[in-house]
Amino acid sequence: MSRIAEAFARCRGAGRAALVPYVTAGDPDPGLTVELMHALVRAGADLIELGVPFSDPMADGPVIQAACERALAKGTTLDTVLAQVAAFRRDDPATPVILMGYANPLEVMGYGRFAEAAAGAGVDGVLTVDLPPEEAGDVVPVLRGAGLDPVFLLAPTSDEDRIRAVGRVASGFVYYVSLKGVTGAAHLDVEDVARRLAVIRRHIDLPIGVGFGIHDAAAAGRVAGVADAVVVGSALVRRIAEHAAEPARAVAAAAEFLQTLRGALDAAVAHAVQTGEGR
């Protein structure tokens, strides 16, 4: 079983949704990324999404754009990120790491070379934001061949045709973007999310993570009631940004925030046990 499948199985066994923090590698400083990843695991992360900073993050909102700019200003490259994962993996053999980024740095490295290097570093999944199933035909087998799960997005505007198209190429889990817009956007309608997830589950037999618009513990708790994983990105990165000038403090602030979300996920389980409701 892959590390991703094991992580979801553990969470299912505990009766709760998985907690998936997103941070941009190299933000606020490449020297802190590995420490930050370990701190997130101690604070309750079940999987980690590690952003590969890109110069033109078209699908991201202002918070993650700024994180990319901070990381790039400190010289973070795809090679740096792979080295960070390898360092993390030496002390943490269990927590899955999913790289999330844009196609061009992978194109330049070459998908074959990238897949080999990523698998060697201990990466588990790859979410290439601007590589929809239509354009991923050649890439998916390369990733799979190296033992990496290709992770894909689904959106409120994805119709059933597209859900099926993603189902044919995705593995590990799928990531449902819970609202229109870019990362960090507002308003989240949990009932609407629940309806969409029901449609997706008719076509795709993989765990579903939900992200975009989860700003606090309350929202995380509500999403945990309907999704297999709760992804939190901009709200976490904002905590790091607030302390970008004193990086040591940034790690602690991110971990403290994540702990509150994990608390909400655990409370949701306790509540379900008390009231006798299964998830």
Next chain:
Amino acid sequence: MTAKPTPWHGPDEHGHFGPYGGRFVAETLMGPIRALEAAYLRHRDDPEFLAEFDRELAHYVGRPSPLYFAARLTEAAGGARIYLKREDLNHTGAHKINNTVGQALLAKRMGKTRLIAETGAGQHGVATATVAARLGLKCVVYMGEEDVHRQAPNVYRMKLLGAEVVPVRSGTRTLKDAMNEAMRDWVTNVDDTFYVIGTVAGPHPYPMMVRDFQCVIGREARRQVLEQAGRLPDHLVACVGGGSNAIGLFHPFLGDEDVALWGVEAAGEGLETGRHAAPLSAGRPGVLHGNRTYLMEDAHGLILGTHSISAGLDYPGVGPEHAWLKDSGRARYVAVTDREALDAFHRLTRTEGIIPALESAHAVAWALRLAAERPAEELIVVNLSGRGDKDINTVAALEGIEL
């Protein structure tokens, strides 16, 4: 006499021109892009839509634009005869409006009430704000903060036309960042918003759709040159930033294999300095802004900042059809420095009484070089894609003159 069928009538149904083009966007954008494609395919052959487009081009834009034999410029070059396709005489002063008229008519048929656009030099922003005013639509233009300062008169023109101009402060604060920001707006406000891309780049169907709207340039030029000279030209020359004026001129001639096609990029301070905007001449293939094409990027795949005297050519990518034409050898791509473009700017102004846009001056510079090497029997058509009024502050500043 019409162009014979060619293998050039791409893209395929997925928007690929050979290995280039395509739809490299986040899932959040796939819905809007597919809806746009469906609407465009429905209307592109609709006689009513095409008739309305033609009417707007004739009575609002002022088409056909003249094909003008530049006798004194030809004499100055001392070789092949130079004709200018006068896109500078269009309403708003450039070829950009051909495309914005087309996309705005489509937006209206799709029931959209708000147009958004990215702009570098401001010409596409002005052309979008203009058609928005003409059709009573809301308009928001994204413009890099750097460009907002460099192109203050165009910013004011857009505001006069009723558009909101949003300065973009991310990344390099230029055209590429404005395009990122416009995409973010579109994906957030897709229900009422139509994104008017200004060039033949971006995800499918934009490279095809913008080309189709700009092909009016080449269709007219082909007819006009046959009327005036009795034969096809030997060379077509056009500047290439994203490449919309060039593809508009080239495309109707693609089947005419004896017509040489020259795309002229901005070599800035020189290709060897790295300070340029010439992805076809000095870049390599990659993925940006929804398509695979030639890019200016570093060894890690990060997109580089560009430099050109001309804000309209200051873009690190290029339309995917140009990438394909380059690889196939059907078109050749060359680059002209800031200095050469500036010389051509003055040369055309003084010999013909026509002040070209700095973008178009790049094409004029190459045409002058080409004409000097070729015999008087040969014939060159240059796309004079825009007029230079917008650039007089830039030129004056370079020459140390305060206006």
